[in-house]
Amino acid sequence: MLLSVGGLLLIAMLVLLASGVWIGITLGITGWIGQALFTSTPPGMNLFSAFWESNVSWELAALPLFVWMGEILFRTKLSEQMFEGLAPWLSRVPGRLMHTTILGCGVFGSVSGSSAATCATIAKVALPELKRRGYNEQLALGSLATAGTLGILIPPSITMVVYAVAADASIIRIFLAGFIPSAILMLLFSGYIAWWSVRNKHLMPPAEPRYSLAEKLRLSAALIPCVLLIVFIVWVLIAGWATATECAAYGVLGALVIAAAGGNLTWENFKAGLVGATRLSCMIMFILAGAAFLTKTMAFTGIPRELAEWVNSMHLSPYALIAALVVVYLVLGTALDGISMIVLTSAVVLPMVQLAGFDLIWFGIFVVLLVEIAEVTPPVGFNLFVLQSMTGKDSNTIARAALPFFACLVVCIAVITVFPEVVTWLPNYVMGPEKK
Template sequence: MTAPLVLVLGMLFVTLAGGIWVGISLMSIGIVALAAFRDMRVDRFLAGDIWSSSTAVELITLPLFILMGELLFHTRLSENLFRGLSPWTRRLPGRLVHVNVMGCALFAAVSGSSAATTATVGRITLQELLSRGYDRRLAVGSLAGAGTLGFLIPPSIPMIVYGVVADVSILELFMAGVLPGIVLAAMFMGWIAFKAWREPSLVPPMEPAIPRAEALKALANLVPIVFLICFVMGSLYFGFASITEAAAIGVLGALLVAVGQRTLTLRGLWQALLGTVRTCSMIGLILVGALFLSKAMARLGLPADVANAIQALGLHPYMLILVLLLFYLALGCVLDGLSAIVMTLPVTLPLAVAAGFDPIWYGVFLIITIEMAQITPPVGFNLFVIQGLTREGIFRIAAYAWPFCVIMMIFTGLITLVPDLVTILPHSLRG
């Protein structure tokens, strides 16, 4: 390994192990590396890079989508999801456990956050499922797994960050996540049905069927969320609005839903605004640090060195993806998914592109790997959210969610073998 690479890896280990903020760690590593190995004014380079990174037009979408999710958290969407979906799942194998998956998939389409999706859906479904006698492992595990769909189904905060760092179309990334999100949700539901069929004791006795008219009437509870999905994603897909305009439309739609449900209070609005500022500040610091480090590494020639070293191993493209999957799984145990993406992307993206993978496809692959990071201890944010709802231990919740993590691993193999599952919709936009 070259001296700059040894310095960067060593400082990464020291700063992260020392508990230093990720954004500060990344910037400090870039500063020290450039000062040590390049004769240049690092202060001017850093100042210019911070300004250009933080004023990128694409970043306008970030606070808007985050605000939309914060506003929706203060509405009655979670109650409406359970009331609207439960009449249609009570006759399926696994019955009401499917509400976890379907509810998370629907809320993910208007949220952009895995943690918000898990918290919003779980605060109603977990209480209902456990009080009706459903197996705790299946109820909690399905919520942990399905909550990760908040990252894959657009609008997705990590997709916006990936699009900015990788310099690819955020709209194409959003379109690329639609079909994989639907397929992954179907695989989760398939596992729940199979598990309930093999072990009938996991679910309570079948409840009486609800009359069709009553079940159809219950669908009215889904009108607000379907309205929002069509409002935001429909305007994007049919070209009525740009990604930034769609984000603004989403905020307007969330406000209309909150006003229509009479849940919007001044206190709730203030909390939503504060939550947006906190989240944007955290992501912004990480993003600025990551973009600066990536440019510093490019100046030092590190991505090319690493790429050449790995290419010298002669790995088959599929083997490379397997290595990257294992790498991100290990990284997800000690680092949150968003930080893992921005820290490693300058090195791993050129490798994937050189192996023949589409940058849009690779973005979806990365999103799925950080979905797994959401439910792997000790740093899994979905685990923390569910711990707050259930008071269960982190490792116990992770054990409940393990089958769904395995399903996501299998799904990465599926999209590797059938990349059109990811690229067909974004390619249709181009053509």
């Protein structure tokens, strides 16, 4: 009976989404229908309490701060400095400057926390430069579309904060858990670029002049401010000197200092960054509020409990459950953005995952990787839209160029599934095993 109620609510949600209703409002309406028709609790009172409780969280205060930090850096010349600093060290590596798309996205992603911002920022500098030097455009587009997703896997990450709040998990543990998988993913991306370059030497441009060590060090000096900001944020997190929210505040302050020192902090930049951060943060928090209300509906109806018991009665193996969730998230990724995927499914999926015996920290990284795939999956792939608007190429053309790197994402998911210690080792090593 309850599962049929869940099916009706799902149909209502899909109809609202297909009608173009905003995600946050869709969640709220669906929750209201569920409480008004299938419970005896007053939906109005629960709506107000859900909206207040979801947005008054201290942990959630980190989200708008990290968003603002990324907006500040997005409007400075940081991306150009990173490209110039990384390029000299790659002249003798197979693929040469093509690796700057991976390294640049990795470095900028670690301070922006946004996939779209990372993709757009690095593409603005890398694409014209790579095209001018004769590098293959398809390979460049594919690497940028997928490497841009590193912004949500390398801490600090907005998506990780949203998942941690939805799962009532430690933000610091989620951040720490993302480092090793992100390093593996960057190696897979760069490995494919190197392999492609060796097999297609005729498509590679002539070798560039070598840089002396002094020239390399001089050009790399532009990386110092960004590296110092990353090291500082990560260090105070690991050392326990500050919470994730306090680190986000330090990140904003550091971004302002970097922008001011580079002579790029104008009133226009400051205002634009603040307005952009406010808009994005309000959108995310509105979605979270609607999801919190829907979660209350799920709790009152008992759907998650019955669904978890139903899945348990099927005696699915852990890997079978994970395989089923991969299919579900891949399907959702064709129509929803990553944050919406998390908040729409957390109320139902998390009890199932816990009942199956999976670590919620591990599952958070698993979901983030699936969200990365969603960012490059048509028709709603945000990174595809970013590159389409910048290059004029059709989004399906960019998606085809990203297919080999898409496969790298799938390989990374397989690695952390077979070897979950890849995710859990670092947070357990730094902070000790999590108390149950």
